[in-house]
Amino acid sequence: MKKILIVIVLFTLFFTFCEDDINNNDNNNIITTTSLKISNHSSYNLKNVNYASVNFGDLNIGSNKTMDLNADNIAPIYFEIDIHNNPILFKTNELITCNKGITEKAILDTTVVTGVGIGDTGTLKNVYERLNKPQPLLDIKCNNSVVEYHAEPIDFGQVSLGASKNLIFIIKNVGNLQLELTGSPLISSTNSVFFVSQPVNKLINPGSTVQFTIQYTPASENEEVSIITIPNNTEGLIFTFNVKGKGYISKPKINIKQGTVNIDQNSEYNFSNVLYNNKKEVAFSIYNSGDANLTIASVNSAFVNLADNSTGYFVVTQQPLGAVINPGDSRNFIITFNPTVIGNNFSALVSIKSNCSVNEDFSFHIKGNGIGYSLGETGPAGGLIFYDKGYLSDGWRFLEASPATTEFKDVKWGALSTNITGTSVEIGTGKQNTQIIISRLNQLSETGKAAQVCNNLNYNGYNDWFLPSKNELDLMYQNLKKNNLGGFSNDYLDCGYWSSSQADSGNVWLQYFDDGTQNSEGTWSSLFSNKDYSIRVRAVRSF
Helix, strand or coil: CHHHHHHHHHHHHHHHHHHHHHHHHHHHCCCCCEEEEEEECCCCCEEEEEECCEEEEEECCCCEEEEEECCCEEECEEEEEEECCEEEEEEECCCEEECCEEEEEEECCCCEEEECCCCCEEEHHHHHHHHHCCCCCEEEEECCEECCCCCCCEEEEEEECCCCEEEEEEEEECCCCCEEECCCCCCEECCCCEEEECCCCCEECCCCEEEEEEEECCCCCCEEEEEEEEEECCCCCEEEEEEEEEEECCCCCEEEEECCEEECCCCEEEEEEEECCCCEEEEEEEEECCCCCEEECCECCECCEEECCCCCCEEEEECCCCCEECCCCEEEEEEEECCCCCEEEEEEEEEEEECCCCCCEEEEEEEEEEECCCCCCECCCCCEEEEEEEEEECCEEEEEECCHHHCEEEEECCCCCCCCCCCCCCCCCHHHHHHHHHHHHHHCCCCCCHHHHHHCCCECCECCCECCCHHHHHHHHHHCHHHCCCCCCCCCCCCEEEEEEEEECCEEEEEECCCCCECCCCCECCCEEECCCEEEECCEEEC
């Protein structure tokens, strides 16, 4: 009884250890790669060895090479052997299966192969010996690829009905005796839609070539095939291969783009935020990506129409120039968004009718928001809005004061005792004043003056700042300073700000921002101030 128990215990332990070993081996030997090892045990040097589009290079007699593959494959091995000083392409008749792990395959003299362009099949040694004896040998290539005897058809692809496609074929005599094409015609086709332009010579010396062309002119939208036959004086006597192609009806295809971005059918383009009473123009393109002329239909005397545009804020301001768009060409059109009130999600539907069978009625949605600025709000450059003209003219509507952090202190106006003509006190003239002043300062070789520091300011990506005119300066005081906005100085001894309005050759209008220095009638009466004084400068911009 004890012996029986001992045997049972030992068997249990043995089984447990074995099971652990198996589990450990399973966990530690997970195979994640696929590789093929090819060994050359034949009597010939193999060149350009290839499997599943992976090039193993040359394998001389007795050598081998292992290459990783991207996936599982089932394919023959291709290789070349020099015969009569010409590389002849062979493939193994056996399809080599490569799964995860390393698969090994040896090329032997007894490996069954086929001369790809010749059609001779047998063991490698027998085929080599048959081909290596004195004889002509026919080799055909198309687009530098060997045409296989009785293999998959050469594919012309899709060709438009009414059009043709040519492929050029090269016949080379890779043997060591003269090759003769013996047919009449030399090369024949079983289907007239594949027309053969015959070689100019029927006799081909060793190493020489002739070419012929096959022109495919489809007769239907169905797949069409033909057998190409080349009778010759090689041992095989007749070389045949197949060709195929398919016709299709040329059709236009409409695509809409904004810049480089495609706009899909029923998609949406956003004009985003536009200041009310301002305009935003966006150019769109109609592309013909098909292979027949695209014709845009005129509807209501327009190629591009807008629907559901109840507000009228969207307008096609430029129509495409011409109704017909050739394949690969395009036509532009422009839509302008001009909101006259503040509001969100103004929209319209863009509609384009054409002869495109896929999208005969192409349409997409457009939308945008009308926005405005109130006095004291932050402007696009990060400053504060201090004036709204109420409408857009001369390229601007609003005036924006730069932030307090950009303010300049202890700056002279410059050009002392020099009369600078042409400056004005009016609203809207500060920008022109600044350029007039800078031009004169440059002539005087002066730098770092009030107009110049404003002109050189680059803040938040904006560099269109200028020194405000007398009346623009007062608007900053009235609409910002008096509302405790803008961070202007209130120091009685240091609250003066330069304007760009000259009073005379020695003086310029400035304004004190502690009280605005108004007279009894409430009109602005800034003091004449010497150009050589050093006071504060606050830049502004218009937009």
